[in-house]
Amino acid sequence: MPQAAATAADEIVTPRQGEVLDAVLALLLEGRDGLTMTAVARRASCSKETLYKWFGDRDGLLTATVRWQASKVRAGNWDRQRLDADALAESLEAFAANWLTVISSKTSVALNRVAVAHAASGRSDLGRIVLENGRFAIGERLKPLLEAAREAGLIGFDDTETAFRTFFGLVGRDVQVRLLLGDAMVPSKAEIAADAARATRQFLTLFGAGRSAPRTRSN
Amino acid sequence: MPQAAATAADEIVTPRQGEVLDAVLALLLEGRDGLTMTAVARRASCSKETLYKWFGDRDGLLTATVRWQASKVRAGNWDRQRLDADALAESLEAFAANWLTVISSKTSVALNRVAVAHAASGRSDLGRIVLENGRFAIGERLKPLLEAAREAGLIGFDDTETAFRTFFGLVGRDVQVRLLLGDAMVPSKAEIAADAARATRQFLTLFGAGRSAPRTRSN
DNA sequence: CGATTGGTGTACCGTACGGTACGGTTCGGC
DNA sequence: GCCGAACCGTACCGTACGGTACACCAATCG
Numbered sequence: 001m002p003q004a005a006a007t008a009a010d011e012i013v014t015p016r017q018g019e020v021l022d023a024v025l026a027l028l029l030e031g032r033d034g035l036t037m038t039a040v041a042r043r044a045s046c047s048k049e050t051l052y053k054w055f056g057d058r059d060g061l062l063t064a065t066v067r068w069q070a071s072k073v074r075a076g077n078w079d080r081q082r083l084d085a086d087a088l089a090e091s092l093e094a095f096a097a098n099w100l101t102v103i104s105s106k107t108s109v110a111l112n113r114v115a116v117a118h119a120a121s122g123r124s125d126l127g128r129i130v131l132e133n134g135r136f137a138i139g140e141r142l143k144p145l146l147e148a149a150r151e152a153g154l155i156g157f158d159d160t161e162t163a164f165r166t167f168f169g170l171v172g173r174d175v176q177v178r179l180l181l182g183d184a185m186v187p188s189k190a191e192i193a194a195d196a197a198r199a200t201r202q203f204l205t206l207f208g209a210g211r212s213a214p215r216t217r218s219n
Numbered sequence: 220m221p222q223a224a225a226t227a228a229d230e231i232v233t234p235r236q237g238e239v240l241d242a243v244l245a246l247l248l249e250g251r252d253g254l255t256m257t258a259v260a261r262r263a264s265c266s267k268e269t270l271y272k273w274f275g276d277r278d279g280l281l282t283a284t285v286r287w288q289a290s291k292v293r294a295g296n297w298d299r300q301r302l303d304a305d306a307l308a309e310s311l312e313a314f315a316a317n318w319l320t321v322i323s324s325k326t327s328v329a330l331n332r333v334a335v336a337h338a339a340s341g342r343s344d345l346g347r348i349v350l351e352n353g354r355f356a357i358g359e360r361l362k363p364l365l366e367a368a369r370e371a372g373l374i375g376f377d378d379t380e381t382a383f384r385t386f387f388g389l390v391g392r393d394v395q396v397r398l399l400l401g402d403a404m405v406p407s408k409a410e411i412a413a414d415a416a417r418a419t420r421q422f423l424t425l426f427g428a429g430r431s432a433p434r435t436r437s438n
Numbered sequence: 439c440g441a442t443t444g445g446t447g448t449a450c451c452g453t454a455c456g457g458t459a460c461g462g463t464t465c466g467g468c
Numbered sequence: 469g470c471c472g473a474a475c476c477g478t479a480c481c482g483t484a485c486g487g488t489a490c491a492c493c494a495a496t497c498g
Contacts, residue, residue: 031340117336119399120332127401128401131401169388173387174391177354177399180338183346205424206424
């Protein structure tokens with residue numbers, strides 16, 4: 001057994017380990033790729049030996065960090081009761097705004113960059129883990145809403161996944177790629193709200209049943 | 220003058236230099252981050268000293284490679300004459316299909332990954348260059364079409380940029396991020412064609428003037 | 439033919455970083 | 469008060485890689 005450390009899914013993170021992972025996050029969004037094991041150890045006031053004991057190796061530490069961050073941002077479920085057109089639009093907007101806020105956060109950008117770099121070098125599942133806790137997680141959380149709305153006759157579509165992906169595209173557009181590539185286009189709270197509203201309007205225009213939302217023009 | 224090599228925008232690439240840059244590309248989409256200066260030199264059958272003489276340093280080589288690749292894929296301008304609804308849809312579909320083909324190519328993915336990793340470590344403009352030759356370049360090439368279509372009364376919008384970004388979102392959706400993160404979801408030619416058609420339909424539904432395209436359902 | 443230029447191949451240097459070893463300290467249990 | 473476990477700090481090792489120096493070769497030009 002080389003290292004059966006914190007790479008499994010069932011591990012529990014002790015408070016002290018949480019501190020270490022927070023140090024990784026801090027170091028990470030400090031940018032400048034100063035993310036060396038030595039730097040982490042110093043920042044977290046722990047020894048490298050402990051790092052290796054707890055997390056196995058550098059990849060293990062990164063993986064644990066991604067999971068740690070993911071465990072902190074579970075958010076954005078919807079109400080469940082009384083789903084009318086207004087409640088649907090509201091929920092969609094909330095989802096969109098939440099998603100935009102997450103992907104434009106420095107933490108998300110930094111973590112995604114690490115995962116992308118990791119995916120480039122082939123080994124390990126960091127990319128998959130980020131995907132599962134990001135893109136796919138929000139998909140799974142949004143789909144019930146979409147399907148409930150379809151049950152309620154508010155929107156129409158054949159394939160939930162396809163509908164979701166359209167919504168995803170309308171919300172995110174070019175934001176994530178631009179941020180990953182270093183474009184400093186972090187949207188303000190107001191812009192996020194406006195974009196969430198626009199994306200929702202457009203989505204309802206495309207998929208709305210019955211009285212279609214007023215044809216949206218431009219933004 | 221430390222190195223006035225191939226980092227400027229006005230440099231011309233000699234055939235031999237092109238061979239070297241092709242070697243970089245080959246090595247790049249071979250993945251496994253084997254992209255070391257020594258590997259490039261060996262692959263291109265040239266000396267490291269020549270590499271440094273021509274491209275300054277590793278970043279210069281990468282930058283030149285990105286530009287080199289960009290210079291090879293300029294594509295997808297539109298017809299210009301007789302713009303009716305059908306021609307517009309056709310042009311939009313062509314743009315979309317071309318764009319999807321590009322971003323799902325192994326080369327694009329590899330190059331974008333390098334640029335993202337680069338953007339993470341702060342220094343240098345690799346990310347900006349990729350952005351300019353990708354996302355922004357296609358924007359500038361599509362906008363004239365959108366505006367001509369507006370002149371012709373075929374579609375309506377206030378802000379060209381916003382309209383383009385919506386189209387961009389409808390076309391790309393989650394594809395690029397998923398590919399960057401290692402998701403093996405490379406679309407087939409048929410899927411690309413279908414997605415381009417869908418995105419175009421949806422875009423025209425949202426922005427089309429006059430006889431709106433038939434309300435699209437699902438894909 | 440000799441000299442200059444521009445390139446190849448290889449050996450080399452410095453350093454940064456992942457990973458390990460180890461001495462010293464704190465702390466809980468007996 | 470002693471023992472062992474856990475952990476900190478630091479020194480250390482090996483290696484990979486960016487960058488440089490140098491010996492050698494081929495071609496071009498006078």
